[in-house]
Amino acid sequence: MKIYGVALLSACFLIGKLTGRFLGQLLNINSDVGGVGFAMFLLMTSSLYLRKKGWWGEESDSGIWFWSAMYIPIIVAMAASLNVKAAMTGGALALLAGLCATVAGLLLVPVISKIGNHSEKNQDGDN
Amino acid sequence: MEITNQIIDKNGLIFAFLLVGGIMLFAKLFSKKITNNRIPDVAIAILFGLGLAFFGEKKGLADIPLFSGLAILGGSMFRDFSVVATAMGADLNKIRQAGLAGVISLFVGVTISFIVGSYHSIKYGIF
Amino acid sequence: MGYSDAESLTTIGAGACTYIVGPITGSALGVSSNVIAISVATGVVKTILTTILTPLIAKLIKLDNPHSAVVFGGLIGTTSGVVAGLAATDVKLVPYGALTATFYTGLGCLLCPSIFYLLLKFII
Numbered sequence: 001m002k003i004y005g006v007a008l009l010s011a012c013f014l015i016g017k018l019t020g021r022f023l024g025q026l027l028n029i030n031s032d033v034g035g036v037g038f039a040m041f042l043l044m045t046s047s048l049y050l051r052k053k054g055w056w057g058e059e060s061d062s063g064i065w066f067w068s069a070m071y072i073p074i075i076v077a078m079a080a081s082l083n084v085k086a087a088m089t090g091g092a093l094a095l096l097a098g099l100c101a102t103v104a105g106l107l108l109v110p111v112i113s114k115i116g117n118h119s120e121k122n123q124d125g126d127n
Numbered sequence: 128m129e130i131t132n133q134i135i136d137k138n139g140l141i142f143a144f145l146l147v148g149g150i151m152l153f154a155k156l157f158s159k160k161i162t163n164n165r166i167p168d169v170a171i172a173i174l175f176g177l178g179l180a181f182f183g184e185k186k187g188l189a190d191i192p193l194f195s196g197l198a199i200l201g202g203s204m205f206r207d208f209s210v211v212a213t214a215m216g217a218d219l220n221k222i223r224q225a226g227l228a229g230v231i232s233l234f235v236g237v238t239i240s241f242i243v244g245s246y247h248s249i250k251y252g253i254f
Numbered sequence: 255m256g257y258s259d260a261e262s263l264t265t266i267g268a269g270a271c272t273y274i275v276g277p278i279t280g281s282a283l284g285v286s287s288n289v290i291a292i293s294v295a296t297g298v299v300k301t302i303l304t305t306i307l308t309p310l311i312a313k314l315i316k317l318d319n320p321h322s323a324v325v326f327g328g329l330i331g332t333t334s335g336v337v338a339g340l341a342a343t344d345v346k347l348v349p350y351g352a353l354t355a356t357f358y359t360g361l362g363c364l365l366c367p368s369i370f371y372l373l374l375k376f377i378i
Contacts, residue, residue, distance in 0.1 A: 013211050020282065020367075027372070031261075032282035036207050037364025040214035044360075048219055067212035071274070072169050073147040074209050078201030078277060079176030079294055080150075081189035086288035087295070093266070094292050097247040098299025101240040101270040105329040106307060109315040112235060112329065113322040115228040165342070169334040170301045173273060177295065185287065203281045210274055210359065217356040225324050229354045232328030237271055237362050240331070241370050244270025244296060245263040 005063025008050075012042040132193070139196025147200065150175055260375040262289045267374075268366040269293025270300065272332045275362035282367040301335035308339030317343060320350040327351035331358030 020035025027033065043064075050056040135142045154172035158164055162171075180187030189198035199205070222230065261283040269276025269292065276293030308326075312318065317326055327336050327350065336355040340347045 009208070009212055013208055016211065017207075023368070029372075029375075031284060031371075032367065033371075034364045034366075034368035035282060036211060036278050037360055037362075037368075039207075039211040040217075040360040040363065043211060043214045044217060044219050047215065061215070064212050064215045067209045068215055071206075071209035071213055072172065073144075073151060074200060074206050075273065075277075075294075076150055076172045076176040076201075077143055077147050077197045078206055079173045079187075079291075080179045080194075081183075081187040081198040081201045082177065082180050082291040082294065083185050083287035084177055084180040084187060084291045085184060086286075087291035090288070090292035091295065093248060093251055094269075094295035095299055096251065097244045097266060097270050098296045099303060100247065101243045101296075102300045102303040102307065102330070104239050104243055105236055105331075106304075106311060106315055106326075108232075108235060108239065108329050109317055109322055109326050112228055112232045112325045113316065115231060116226050116321075165305065166302055167305055167334045167338040170298050170305070173294065173298050177291065177298075180291070187287075207278060207281075210278060210363070213356075214360055217360065221353055222357065225328070225354050226321075228321065229324045229328050232325040233331075233354055233357055233361055236329035236331050236358065237365055238370075239329075240270040240300075241267040241362075241366060243267075245267030245374060248263050248266040249258070 002059055002063035002066075005060035005065075006067070008046065008060070009043060009064050009067060012046060013039045015039065016042055135193055140199045141196070143194070143196035143200040146194065146197065150179075258378065260371065260378050261285045263378075264366060264371040264374055265289050265293045266296060267370065268362060269296035271297070271362040271366065272359055273297025273301065274359050275366055278363050279366040279371075283371065297332065300330075301332045301338075304330050304332060304335030305338040305342065308335075309342040312343045317347070320347065323347035323350035324354050328354035328358065331355055331362070333359070 016039025017035040019038045020032040023033040024031050151172050154168040154175055157171050158166055158168040182188050183190030186198050188194045262285050264283060265276060265280035265285050268279035273294045276297050277290045280290040280293055316322055323340060330336050333355045336351045337348055340351045
């Protein structure tokens with residue numbers, strides 16, 4: 001049943017959000033501390049566990065896949081309902097920060113690629 | 128005309144699905160025909176969404192009653208829910224395949240981007 | 255001159271990760287809609303630039319084997335940009351880049367509104 005998938009997703013979502021809020025309260029800041037991240041981690045581990053136990057079917061998966069595929073359209077809807085007029089002055093900042101973050105990431109590729117480069121052949125073999 | 132408005136008013140979220148579907152289709156065609164698939168349709172769709180938000184004020188396009196459903200679809204509830212669902216695409220077993228360099232690159236990537244982004248907003252400011 | 259509250263700075267920093275991490279961090283910390291808009295724009299700029307720049311400098315950064323593609327996916331993280339950029343460089347590398355990039359948003363959503371936010375708050 002597809003609803004089992006959606007229900008598992010909802011459970012992970014709510015537990016993750018609760019954990020985030022609870023952590024926020026514990027740290028004395030009135031916000032959600034990494035709730036979505038916790039929820040994602042929970043979904044990864046719980047679906048893995050259920051699959052191992054053989055309690056998880058393809059049908060249940062598809063209930064989650066639907067929502068996963070909806071995230072781009074939802075981000076587009078969000079983008080269309082933001083206060084962009086007030087954000088105009090930040091346009092240059094967005095360009096600059098986006099540019100520098102991209103260039104920094106690209107330039108680090110050869111540096112970090114040096115780590116464990118001998119495993120390259122193994123990876124070739126795996127796939 | 129009034130009946131049409133009434134129906135859209137009562138079914139705002141559904142109308143938002145239709146709208147976003149249209150935007151995604153437009154972005155796909157734009158990416159293919161004008162940029163020769165060089166710029167991903169996802170980026171074009173989000174930019175287009177941000178552009179549409181100029182027609183409104185605080186809540187972007189959703190300030191216009193006809194398009195108020197966009198604020199529901201793009202609100203934090205649906206957004207966080209669908210983003211959590213994308214965790215299904217990430218198989219924790221595969222992280223071993225990525226190896227040490229893969230894991231290090233993830234942490235370095237998130238950290239560097241964050242530092243670069245926040246550094247520029249301190250330096251140049253948003254407003 | 256600059257912008258100084260830790261919540262907004264964290265949101266823009268998260269936006270520099272991906273256009274998803276930005277708004278999620280922003281609403282978790284309760285920043286205003288225009289700051290979220292800037293963070294989304296930052297993430298989109300990163301996606302577009304990654305797509306354009308990757309094939310141009312692939313040789314320079316030795317992005318020509320599965321190992322460096324895995325590292326590339328982890329460093330850049332914006333899945334759509336990574337996939338499009340690698341596709342324009344060498345289609346065979348796409349699955350390797352996507353392997354790490356799929357974890358990036360989750361890690362970003364975990365770290366940005368928590369440890370990174372607290373660190374920034376502490377520094378300011």
